[in-house]
Amino acid sequence: MSASSKHKNVIEVRGLRTQFDDFVVHNELDLDVRTGEIMGVVGGSGTGKSVLMRAIIGLKRPSAGTVKVFDQDFYEANEKERLSVERRWGVLFQGGALFSSLTVAQNVMAPLREHLHVEGELAKDMAALKISMVGLPAEAGSKYPSELSGGMKKRAGLARALALDPELVFLDEPTAGLDPIGAAKFDELIVNLKESLGLTVFMVTHDLDTLHAACDRVAVLAEKHVKACGTLDDVRQTDHPWIQEYFSGPRGRAALSAKAS
Amino acid sequence: MKDSPAHFDIDVDGGIMRLVVSGDWRARFLKEIDERLRDFADDSVGRDIVIDMRGVERLDTAGAMVLQRTLYACDQRTERSKIVGANEAQSALMDQIKDHLAPCHIMPLHRNAFVAMTVRLGMGVENAYKAALELLSFIGLTLVTAFRVITQPRRMRWTSTVHHMEEAGLDAIPIIGLMSFLIGAVVAFMGAKILRLFNADIFTVELVGIAVLREFGVLLTAILIAGRSGSAFTAQIGSMKIREEIDAMRVLGIDPMEALVLPRVIALVIMLPAIAFIAAVLGIIGGALVAASAMDISLALFSARFQETIIINHFWAGMIKAPFFAFVIAVIGCFQGMEVEGSAESLGQRTTLSVVQALFLVIVLDAFFAMFFLEIDF
Structure with a gap:
């Protein structure tokens, strides 16, 4: 099996501090993501969920602390080490972030060409496979991103994120903006892919149903650090006003009863 | 861990093909083998095949895909065709892949090249016609909005206008002044x-x-304002269009013509003549300095001769054109911005178009003015 499964934590964040000028987003933030789990990160608006994701994938340099992915500190690594880490993860940005000048299939083929130098028929077959796996119809392959609906863009973005068979996938609000049926299908898709491909998933979300349906563990961001982390049941016990309101509010209860039924 | 690249051997065992695969079947190792595997599949269509995966060290979706593809290409769905020797994780992956082998479209369908070219030509002509009409109606709309605002001065957006006067006008003075100074010297x-x-x-x-x-x-x-501010107008309004800000304005009852277009047009119509004046002064200073340093024309002589021979008409002939140029540049910049749709690519195209059209129209206008002034002996 792959080398990463030897160590338990795929992501290790220690003492993370990020800030924009004087505004501190995170302070003394610790977080572990274990191999093979779906970690859901929740928090109120402006608690820096997306910033945390950006810090982990190397887009926002922390002002203190370390971020290790696959035992590699991305910000200390040289070009070659970075590239090898980048090949092992896939990222789905909030809006899909598809390249607008390429068709969906070409979007999926782009990382194959860049990283693996796979081209021609093999690349086309691989793109078709990924597009089918994320539940898009075959006709979607030749469409440009501007012709797609929001849900299809997310699926196409996921297909691109999965192009290199990553071990770790980052999802930024994967179900935001989808209708409940589409969102439920997306949750199911992620769980399915995780099972069949052995993925580790780091997911930023607002969606309580997604937390119930998909996530193995949940980390709650509040007051600039991880306030609670564990299974959904553990986290729900935490005595913190925001957490209580979040999980025990009307929507939290609705999601819970939906899960129970 | 040894990384031996993907490899396969073919056995025939009692009428059944055996494909014995081994090594690392991950995407990066498949490039070389994919072609041969296709040839094998083509040659073996309709035969029973057993794929023996015992020797496979690593497998990813791409590897599973090519193996499943080979299996389905060869067999006729008889019971005897199967995959053997896969471990649990591998067979789970193989099963997952099985339903997703259908090819997909990569590019939109293309028609016959000649037809496509003719269609493009026709569409180009039609689009040019439509664009000309739309530009004319946009100019009309701008003028109507301008008249409405003149009759109701309360509706004028001064803050925005002054902001654009600074950004498109004041900030451009150093570069335009320098260019003009140098041109004067060169002449x-x-x-x-x-x-x-x-x-x-x-x-x-x-x-x-x-x-x-x-x-x-x-x-x-x-020319400099068209490159500097015309393109900026298109980019600003275009990205607002992409983010649906223009639609948001409309439903809030704010007229984008009034809020976005008119301030920019007015700002340029006021500022371009002013900058043109500064440019003209600096150009003459550049010429005078060269005359003084490279020839025997002192500054005093230059100035005396200038006052004696240059009639005021020359000055007015230049300045009168400035507001027209400004109007054309601003209107085209805003028009192209409003025409942006959807993608970042469209924004880029429109920005290019905005500068090209503005420059073209400025020079056409200039030629008309030259002929006009010639006819009336101005």
């Missing part, structure tokens, strides 16, 4: 060299004066 140099042949050095004054006042000052300003 003087060229003139001096040739006029000296005729012993007519002193006509450098007229050359610089007339060229800069009538044409260069205002034309140079218009």
Whole structure:
């Protein structure tokens, strides 16, 4: 099996501090993501969920602390080490972030060409496979991103994120903006892919149903650090006003009863 | 861990093909083998096949995909075709892949090249016609909005107008001034060299004066503003269009023509003549300095000759054009911005178009003015 499964934590964040000028987003933030789990990160608006994701994938340099992915500190690594880490993860940005000048299939083929130098028929077959796996119809392959609906863009973005068979996938609000049926299908898709491909998933979300349906563990961001982390049941016990309101509010209860039924 | 690349052997065992695969079947190792595997599948269509995966060390979706593809390409769905020797994780992956083998479209379908070319030509002509009509109606709309705002001055957006006057006008002065100064100097140099042949050095004054006042000052300003602010207008309005800000304005009852277009148009119509004036002054200073340093025309002589021979008409002939140029640049910049749709690519195309069209129209207008002034002896 792959080398990463030897160590338990795929992501290790220690003492993370990020800030924009004087505004501190995170302070003394610790977080572990274990191999093979779906970690859901929740928090109120402006608690820096997306910033945390950006810090982990190397887009926002922390002002203190370390971020290790696959035992590699991305910000200390040289070009070659970075590239090898980048090949092992896939990222789905909030809006899909598809390249607008390429068709969906070409979007999926782009990382194959860049990283693996796979081209021609093999690349086309691989793109078709990924597009089918994320539940898009075959006709979607030749469409440009501007012709797609929001849900299809997310699926196409996921297909691109999965192009290199990553071990770790980052999802930024994967179900935001989808209708409940589409969102439920997306949750199911992620769980399915995780099972069949052995993925580790780091997911930023607002969606309580997604937390119930998909996530193995949940980390709650509040007051600039991880306030609670564990299974959904553990986290729900935490005595913190925001957490209580979040999980025990009307929507939290609705999601819970939906899960129970 | 040894990384031996993907490899396969073929056995025939009692009428059944055995494909014995081994090694690392991950995407990066499949490039070389994919072609041969396809050939094998083509040759073996309709035969029973057993794929023996015992030797596979690593497998990813791409590897599973090519193996499943081979299996389905060969067999006729008889019971005897199967995959053997896969471990649990591998067979789970193989099962997952099985339902997703259908090819997909990569590019939109293309028609016959000749037809496609004819269609493109036709569409180009039609689009040009439509764009011309739309541009005309946009100009009309701008004028109507302008009249409405003049009759109801309360609706004028001063803050925005002043902001654009600063951004598109004031901030452009250093670069335009410098360019104009240099152009004036260059014209003087060229003139001096040739006029000296005729012993007519002193006509450098007229050359610089007339060229800069009538044409260069205002034309140079218009060209730089078209590149600098016309494109900025398109990009600003275009990205607002992409983010649906324009639609948001409409439903809030804010007229985008009034809030976005008119302030920009007014700002340029006020500022371009002012900058053109500064440009003309600096151009003449550039010419005068060259005349003083490279020829025997002192600054005093230059100024005396200038006052004597350059009639005020030259100045007005230049300045009168400035607001027209400004109007064209601003309207085209805003128009192209409003035409942006959807993608970042469209924004890029429109920005390019905006600058090209603005420059083209500025120069066409300039030619018309030149003919007009010639006819009326201005």
